[in-house]
Amino acid sequence: MIVEAERRGAVGVARLNRPEARNALSSELMEMLCEVAEAWDRDPDVRAIVIAGSDEYFAAGADIKAMRDRTFQEALSNPFTSFWPRMAAIKTPLIAAVSGYALGGGCELALICDMIVASETAEFGQPEIMLGIIPGGGGTQRLARVVGKQRAMELVLTGRRIDAQDAFRLGFVNRVAKKREWLDEAIELAEVVARRPPLAVRLGKQAVLAADETTLAAGLDHERRLYELSMATEDRVEGMSAFIEKRKPDFRGR
Numbered sequence: 001m002i003v004e005a006e007r008r009g010a011v012g013v014a015r016l017n018r019p020e021a022r023n024a025l026s027s028e029l030m031e032m033l034c035e036v037a038e039a040w041d042r043d044p045d046v047r048a049i050v051i052a053g054s055d056e057y058f059a060a061g062a063d064i065k066a067m068r069d070r071t072f073q074e075a076l077s078n079p080f081t082s083f084w085p086r087m088a089a090i091k092t093p094l095i096a097a098v099s100g101y102a103l104g105g106g107c108e109l110a111l112i113c114d115m116i117v118a119s120e121t122a123e124f125g126q127p128e129i130m131l132g133i134i135p136g137g138g139g140t141q142r143l144a145r146v147v148g149k150q151r152a153m154e155l156v157l158t159g160r161r162i163d164a165q166d167a168f169r170l171g172f173v174n175r176v177a178k179k180r181e182w183l184d185e186a187i188e189l190a191e192v193v194a195r196r197p198p199l200a201v202r203l204g205k206q207a208v209l210a211a212d213e214t215t216l217a218a219g220l221d222h223e224r225r226l227y228e229l230s231m232a233t234e235d236r237v238e239g240m241s242a243f244i245e246k247r248k249p250d251f252r253g254r
């Protein structure tokens, strides 16, 4: 399977598996990844999703061999870009576990995730400019929001790569893990999220994402409404009662 889906308790782990093409994101691979993520998103038992590649490659970007012969008309009528809004619509927290190359669409796939755990071997970049195109999966927009305009400009206009430590310094990745520990660390982070009350987790994700999409005033307004929704859940009564009674909470997702 070009995407291997495995459940580890409340965490879904999707591994990209096209080693012969360095995990290049063919339409078939992206379709399967979207289907796996969407199915887990509908399953209340899945509380967090990890997207990973192999030790050597997260993903080398869109499939250049398939792209070369795509006509402009084909690109318009069957846009590869339609996979990105589907991934962005996933309400369950997404954690990218990146080891090796995350280039072009691979970097954009990591950026669409809510958190990134990188191996010390990870390399990120937007090399599209070298192919005569520009990023089309959110690479210019999400990157600029995460690392700032000047740095995004350098990455997009030179196509240069940055390593895991630089990515960490730029606030691009949440943590850098040792070579053999990157996947375990990502799953561990996902497990922490998975233990939290799931409705509040979804509301929290939605609220933070609004920071990128709205003005401060509109974002604060949105946050206030989502906060009020969280106050309507049974889990928040349980969470507060457990705190006061000095016991562990038993969250039910209600």
Ligand code: HXC
Pocket: 020, 021, 022, 024, 025, 060, 061, 062, 063, 064, 065, 066, 080, 081, 101, 103, 104, 105, 106, 127, 128, 131, 134, 135, 136, 137
């Ligand atoms: C198709 C790819 C590929 C890709 C590698 N391969 N990347 N095939 N699409 N993106 C294939 C190679 O053609 C080769 O096939 C095999 O994988 C091994 O690749 P090598 O280059 O020999 O491997 P290596 O020396 O290990 O180098 C790895 C690499 C390099 C650094 C990742 O392959 C590379 O630079 N790839 C391209 C990265 C890139 O430009 N990404 C941006 C794509 S555009 P054969 O048949 O020779 O064995 C993009 C746009 C997104 O992502 C738009 C979103 C809407």
